Amino acid sequence: MLSYTLVVILGTIITSVPVVAFPGFPRLKQLMKIDALNPADLNNIGSDAADDSFELIGDLITLSPSNLTQVGRDVKELLMKSGSPESDVAYIDVPALDSTACAQDTCCVWKYIADEMTDLFRGESGRCTRWARMAVRLGFHDAGAWSKATAHRGGGADGSICLTEEYTFQENSGLEDMCLQMRTWYDEWHTKKGFDISMADLIRKQNLLHPVVSSEMGANVATVVCPLGPRVRSFVGRVDSAVPNKSELLPSPFSDALDLIRLFRDKTISPHALVALIGAHTTSQQRLTNVTRAGDPQDSTPGVWDVLYYEETYGSVETPERVFKFPSDVALAKYSVTAKEWVSFLGTAGQGHWNTDYASAYIRLSLLGVNNINQLTECTKALPARTEEYKNPDQENMDEWLKSSQVSLTSEEIADRIELGGIVDINNLLAGSSEREIEL
Numbered sequence: 464m465l466s467y468t469l470v471v472i473l474g475t476i477i478t479s480v481p482v483v484a485f486p487g488f489p490r491l492k493q494l495m496k497i498d499a500l501n502p503a504d505l506n507n508i509g510s511d512a513a514d515d516s517f518e519l520i521g522d523l524i525t526l527s528p529s530n531l532t533q534v535g536r537d538v539k540e541l542l543m544k545s546g547s548p549e550s551d552v553a554y555i556d557v558p559a560l561d562s563t564a565c566a567q568d569t570c571c572v573w574k575y576i577a578d579e580m581t582d583l584f585r586g587e588s589g590r591c592t593r594w595a596r597m598a599v600r601l602g603f604h605d606a607g608a609w610s611k612a613t614a615h616r617g618g619g620a621d622g623s624i625c626l627t628e629e630y631t632f633q634e635n636s637g638l639e640d641m642c643l644q645m646r647t648w649y650d651e652w653h654t655k656k657g658f659d660i661s662m663a664d665l666i667r668k669q670n671l672l673h674p675v676v677s678s679e680m681g682a683n684v685a686t687v688v689c690p691l692g693p694r695v696r697s698f699v700g701r702v703d704s705a706v707p708n709k710s711e712l713l714p715s716p717f718s719d720a721l722d723l724i725r726l727f728r729d730k731t732i733s734p735h736a737l738v739a740l741i742g743a744h745t746t747s748q749q750r751l752t753n754v755t756r757a758g759d760p761q762d763s764t765p766g767v768w769d770v771l772y773y774e775e776t777y778g779s780v781e782t783p784e785r786v787f788k789f790p791s792d793v794a795l796a797k798y799s800v801t802a803k804e805w806v807s808f809l810g811t812a813g814q815g816h817w818n819t820d821y822a823s824a825y826i827r828l829s830l831l832g833v834n835n836i837n838q839l840t841e842c843t844k845a846l847p848a849r850t851e852e853y854k855n856p857d858q859e860n861m862d863e864w865l866k867s868s869q870v871s872l873t874s875e876e877i878a879d880r881i882e883l884g885g886i887v888d889i890n891n892l893l894a895g896s897s898e899r900e901i902e903l
């Protein structure tokens with residue numbers, strides 16, 4: 464498939480980009496300026512109704528109800544936890560890309576971009592690739608560099624992570640490739656394909672292909688491409704900023720639960736929502752937190768948006784040796800304030816609950832620092848369809864890999880293969896196949 468060839472080529476080019484070897488997380492922790500803990504956090508409430516954030520953000524704080532657009536009203540409802548944060552609304556007929564109908568529909572070009580993203584985000588096994596995971600993390604790191612206390616200095620979901628050198632900051636290690644890819648898409652769609660806009664048409668300009676929009680749309684496309692992932696309602700039209708913002712506002716995998724709760728509180732994200740968001744690690748394979756264990760996943764089913772991550776991190780099921788748990792994740796799983804919500808995501812009944820909570824929390828996260836929420840356009844219909852049922856075709860081989868923590872070329876090859884969503888075939892690899900390029 465063409466898209467995989469592209470990945471291989473890109474992978475080769477990208478290895479020349481300098482990557483900071485160790486992200487230096489502990490330093491960041493000292494830099495955090497933290498308010499006193501909200502007393503509500505000390506009560507182990509945990510129920511959806513009582514322990515969540517309903518706070519308004521951005522322009523919705525000051526706009527009177529009569530001045531709200533449809534989108535303004537919808538987002539306000541979503542922030543206040545009414546309305547559904549997931550949706551399956553989809554195009555029935557997509558207008559041709561070069562048609563007038565497409566030009567008049569803000570979301571139309573996004574459908575084409577989302578399809579192109581999907582090719583990169585989904586692997587042969589049906590799982591999502593490292594590109595999808597990077598896209599989700601990129602959306603978080605762009606939006607998450609914002610806090611109430613520093614809001615006057617800007618920050619948030621403003622694309623600055625890829626528009627400036629922000630992506631080379633230590634805490635963004637591992638996201639360099641994704642920013643380069645976002646810039647490639649920007650060039651392709653904006654510059655080359657001529658989806659350009661007149662200066663007068665400012666809103667249209669904002670709705671078009673700025674990396675900022677890509678970074679939040681990219682995250683939502685990636686999330687739904689991961690099998691079992693939610694289809695998060697998606698809004699476009701954020702305003703770009705070329706000002707790099709505050710690195711110290713992102714979390715460290717070595718923080719304790721209380722620090723993390725405080726850090727996210729200051730972003731209007733409740734402990735409850737934090738527990739839902741952090742479940743994105745269900746898909747991941749860390750590379751930089753412990754470099755000698757590069758490629759080791761955070762649960763036994765990397766690339767699948769399942770609740771096994773919650774079970775294994777909590778310790779309610781046996782976890783194979785190769786699964787690498789971040790200290791911060793374990794801390795949240797065990798802390799009194801967050802444990803109750805954590806446990807509510809365990810088991811098959813947890814999936815639907817988690818997906819809804821994740822979608823709700825991600826909508827909030829993706830709108831931090833956005834001061835034109837009332838002018839956004841909803842483009843959920845541009846997202847690909849979700850995969851509601853999924854079983855790894857190669858779980859037996861995956862399990863074999865997971866139960867050995869031995870570091871060898873073979874294990875790295877398997878990790879690489881899984882990162883690109885390929886099917887694991889241990890026998891082939893053990894037979895000494897040194898072929899790095901996965902059969903695509």
Ligand code: HEM
Pocket residue numbers: 593596597599600603637714715716717723740741743744746747748749750751752753789791
């Ligand atoms: C307590 C908060 C969090 C901490 C401490 C944290 C930390 C980390 C670390 C250390 C990595 C691995 C980087 C590496 O070694 O290569 C990672 C990966 C990742 N994180 Fe988080 N994270 C947090 C919250 C979140 C949130 C809120 C999201 C999304 C909504 C998210 C999404 C991801 C994803 C998708 C990856 C995988 C990236 C990839 O495969 O390239 N994380 N995170």
Ligand SMILES: *[C@@H]1O[C@H](CO)[C@@H](O)[C@H](O)[C@H]1NC(C)=O
Pocket residue numbers: 525526527529530
């Ligand atoms: C709301 O709209 C009215 C008129 O339509 C305008 O005078 C007022 O300034 C607006 N208020 C806000 C907060 O935008």
Ligand SMILES: *[C@@H]1O[C@H](CO)[C@@H](O)[C@H](O)[C@H]1NC(C)=O
Pocket residue numbers: 752753754755756
């Ligand atoms: C990384 O993992 C190895 C193997 O489990 C361990 O010996 C080492 O202490 C870890 N290093 C760090 C920095 O956590």
Ligand SMILES: CC(=O)N[C@H]1CO[C@H](CO)[C@@H](O)[C@@H]1O
Pocket residue numbers: 616617706707708709710711
């Ligand atoms: C414009 C702006 O807010 N820049 C800030 C980005 O973060 C650094 C480090 O915290 C500050 O020194 C800048 O002022």
